[in-house]
Amino acid sequence: MTKLISGFTRRGIIKTGAVGAGALAMPLVFTGSASAYTNEPTGSDVTFGFNVPQTGAYADEGADELRAYELAVEHINGGGDGGMINTMKPLSLKGNGVNGKKVVYVTGDTQTKADAARASAKSMIEKDGAVMITGGSSSGVAIAVQGLCQDAGVIFMAGLTHSNDTTGKDKKANGFRHFFNAYMSAAALAPVLKSAYGEGRNVYHLTADYTWGWTQEKSIVAATEAMGWNTVKTVLTPLTTKDFSSYIAPIIASGADTLVLNHYGGNMINSLTSAVEFGLRDKVVNGKDFQIIVPLYSRLMAQGAGANVKGIFGSTNWHWSLQDAGSQAFVKSFGQKYGRPPSQAAHTTYVQTLLYADACERSGTFNPCGVGEALEGHKFDGMGNGPTEYRAADHQCFKDVLVVKGKENPTSDFDLLEVVEVTPRAQVEYAPDHEMFAGGSLGKCNPGA
Numbered sequence: 001m002t003k004l005i006s007g008f009t010r011r012g013i014i015k016t017g018a019v020g021a022g023a024l025a026m027p028l029v030f031t032g033s034a035s036a037y038t039n040e041p042t043g044s045d046v047t048f049g050f051n052v053p054q055t056g057a058y059a060d061e062g063a064d065e066l067r068a069y070e071l072a073v074e075h076i077n078g079g080g081d082g083g084m085i086n087t088m089k090p091l092s093l094k095g096n097g098v099n100g101k102k103v104v105y106v107t108g109d110t111q112t113k114a115d116a117a118r119a120s121a122k123s124m125i126e127k128d129g130a131v132m133i134t135g136g137s138s139s140g141v142a143i144a145v146q147g148l149c150q151d152a153g154v155i156f157m158a159g160l161t162h163s164n165d166t167t168g169k170d171k172k173a174n175g176f177r178h179f180f181n182a183y184m185s186a187a188a189l190a191p192v193l194k195s196a197y198g199e200g201r202n203v204y205h206l207t208a209d210y211t212w213g214w215t216q217e218k219s220i221v222a223a224t225e226a227m228g229w230n231t232v233k234t235v236l237t238p239l240t241t242k243d244f245s246s247y248i249a250p251i252i253a254s255g256a257d258t259l260v261l262n263h264y265g266g267n268m269i270n271s272l273t274s275a276v277e278f279g280l281r282d283k284v285v286n287g288k289d290f291q292i293i294v295p296l297y298s299r300l301m302a303q304g305a306g307a308n309v310k311g312i313f314g315s316t317n318w319h320w321s322l323q324d325a326g327s328q329a330f331v332k333s334f335g336q337k338y339g340r341p342p343s344q345a346a347h348t349t350y351v352q353t354l355l356y357a358d359a360c361e362r363s364g365t366f367n368p369c370g371v372g373e374a375l376e377g378h379k380f381d382g383m384g385n386g387p388t389e390y391r392a393a394d395h396q397c398f399k400d401v402l403v404v405k406g407k408e409n410p411t412s413d414f415d416l417l418e419v420v421e422v423t424p425r426a427q428v429e430y431a432p433d434h435e436m437f438a439g440g441s442l443g444k445c446n447p448g449a
Contacts, residue, residue, distance in 0.1 A: 037367045038153035038448025039129045045102040046366060048073070048353065049130030051121050051145060052159070056112030057239060058137035058265040060300045061345040065135055065159055066107065067338050068346035072353035073103050075333070083333040084354060087326040087382035092361040099360055110136055112239070114144035121145045125152050131366045132157060134352050137265065137345060138239075139163030139212035146175040153448015155368045157352040160345045162264075162296055164215035167396035168437035173445045174368055176375055176395045178355065178388075179348050180428070182216040183436050185295045185315040186223035188401040188423035192313060197258070197291055199228035204256035206247055206271060208263050209236040216262045219436065220295055232256045241267065244274040252278070257285035260293045268294060269304035276308045297404055300343045302416035309406030309416060316402045318347040318384050319419055327384040341414050351383050355390075369445040387425075393432040394442065401428050 039047070050069045053062035075083045078095040085093055097103055106128040108120025117136065124130040133149050134157035136142045142161035149156035150172040158166060158177040162185070167177050203224060207213040213236070221231050232254050237247055248271070251259060259280060263271045275281070275292055283290040294301075297314030320331050320341035330350060334342040342350070359374035360366055376392040385399040403421040410416045430437070 036447070036449070037369075039125065039131045039366075040449070041101055041129075041131065041366060043101075045104045046098060047124075047128055047130045048103060048105045048356075049108070049121065049124035049128065049133040049135075050105055050349075051108045051110055051117060051124065051133055051135040052349075053112040053137050053141070054107075054109040056110075057267055058112045058160075060304070061137035061160055061265055061298065061343065062110070062112075062135075064300065064343045064346040065137065065349040068334070068342060068350035069105065069107075069135070069353060071334060071337055072350045072357075073105055076103050076354070076357050080337070081329075081333055084326050084330050084351070084383055087329050088354060088358070089380060089382045091358065093354070093358050094361075098357045099364060099366065103357070106130060110138070110141050110145075112138050112141065114140050117141040117145050118148050121148055122152075125149075125154055130154065132356055134356070135159040135349060136161060138210070139166055139215075140210045142166055142177075143170045143211060146170065146172050150174045150443070150446055153368060153446045155356060155371055157356045159349050159352065161212070162216065163212040164219065164436050165211050167394045168215075169439035170211075171394050171396075171440055171442050173372060173395075173442045176352075176355075176372075176390060178352050178390075178397045180315075180317050180399070180401055181396065182212070182219040182295070183430060183434070184401050184428040185216070186219035187428040187430075188315050188403050188421070189220070189293070189295060189313065190223040190227055191427075192403045192421055193224070193293065194227045196313065197288075201229040201258045201288070201291075202232045202256045202286060203229050203258045203260055204232050204251050204254055205234040205260045205262060206244070207234060207236050208267055209238050212264070213237075213262045215436065216295055217260075220260055220262070220293075222436075229258070237263070237267070237271070239267065242270055244271040245278070247271070248274045248278045248280070251275075251280065252283075255285070257288045258291045258293065260295065262295060264296055264298075265301060266304070268301050272305050272308050272312075297417060298344050299341070299414065299417060300345070302406060303413060310408050312406045313420075314404055316344050316404050316417070318344045319402055319404060319417060320347075320414070321417075321419065322384060324382075324384060324386070326382040330384060347384060354383075355380070367447055369447050372445045391432070394437065398425050398429050400425055 110117035388399040
């Protein structure tokens with residue numbers, strides 16, 4: 001049985017190729033060439049590779065990422081109203097492509113699976129000539145593709161990846177992350193949770209069983225225990241889980257008065273729905289009203305969970321209601337093109353594409369080492385998160401983090417979260433050798449061919 005990986009040709013025509021199950025298990029060996037670096041463009045255009053989950057637990061996020069990628073290419077090539085190209089500072093892009101070349105793109109379906117993601121990224125690099133790969137809504141996928149891009153000699157601009165490991169033990173010189181991470185979520189949330197719920201809470205964790213869930217749980221446990229909360233139990237749940245009732249039932253007899261759902265996308269929607277159906281939000285335990293916390297939120301998840309998100313705290317990288325010029329420019333462009341506000345996934349992938357293109361323009365090359373040098377330590381603004389820096393030591397962006405809460409009285413299907421605090425960068429920053437990010441090394445940039 002074959003699986004399909006689809007994308008767009010350089011002319012924008014949909015193409016579909018069959019990839020057998022055996023192909024996913026084949027070693028990923030990259031062919032060499034006489035170029036100075038992998039896929040050095042020789043014609044009038046340059047190809048970007050957009051690798052998103054079009055199927056699987058995070059498919060909703062992937063669909064919005066792809067919308068944003070298409071919008072970014074339009075703006076880079078001089079179409080539309082320009083979006084954040086009008087607010088980005090500093091700016092080298094001129095709205096006429098990159099380094100004199102028109103940007104075209106190909107796409108792949110990660111299926112929210114590491115092997116499938118690597119296979120589609122490999123195809124885009126080897127067959128389609130992609131000079132950069134970006135995307136993903138799973139840290140497991142991001143880490144796998146980041147490693148592949150390092151070996152292939154192309155830049156990887158991470159999409160929605162929240163695990164500490166992406167820019168921790170699994171960081172790579174060819175990889176860059178704009179999205180925040182699990183440590184930052186915990187650092188931003190802890191003071192808000194203490195103020196709202198006090199001390200002495202007994203906490204039960206349900207955690208997605210892969211790199212993101214592990215580091216999210218570890219980060220939240222450390223931050224909440226430091227403020228006097230007690231961890232009752234931590235339970236891992238497979239990413240493929242759809243029915244969480246068997247995981248929710250034991251919580252009732254555990255003595256916990258707080259549930260932390262270290263879940264994302266469809267997993268979070270399903271686990272939160274189960275928790276509400278079991279009546280957890282109506283219970284009083286240890287003399288306290290039972291509370292549920294979702295450390296990593298998105299507007300798409302809130303839409304899926306509906307009224308169940310009311311009053312529940314979490315964190316997010318960005319939200320469409322922000323009033324800064326960059327956010328509003330992006331919301332306007334996205335809304336005009338797609339008839340809806342963008343999600344944080346869309347914002348992240350749009351910004352990553354512009355940042356990569358601008359670094360190519362500033363450095364005057366598509367050579368990943370020249371582009372990487374332009375990104376390392378780069379300070380910028382006007383992209384919706386306030387002043388931001390791509391730290392050279394680990395290629396992690398540092399910026400303000402939003403704490404949000406499900407709205408009690410939403411005014412539309414999109415107006416489901418309210419920003420309750422903008423946590424300053426200084427509160428969520430950490431040293432490059434922090435214990436939660438220890439191990440691994442950036443290594444050296446690989447130009448490939």
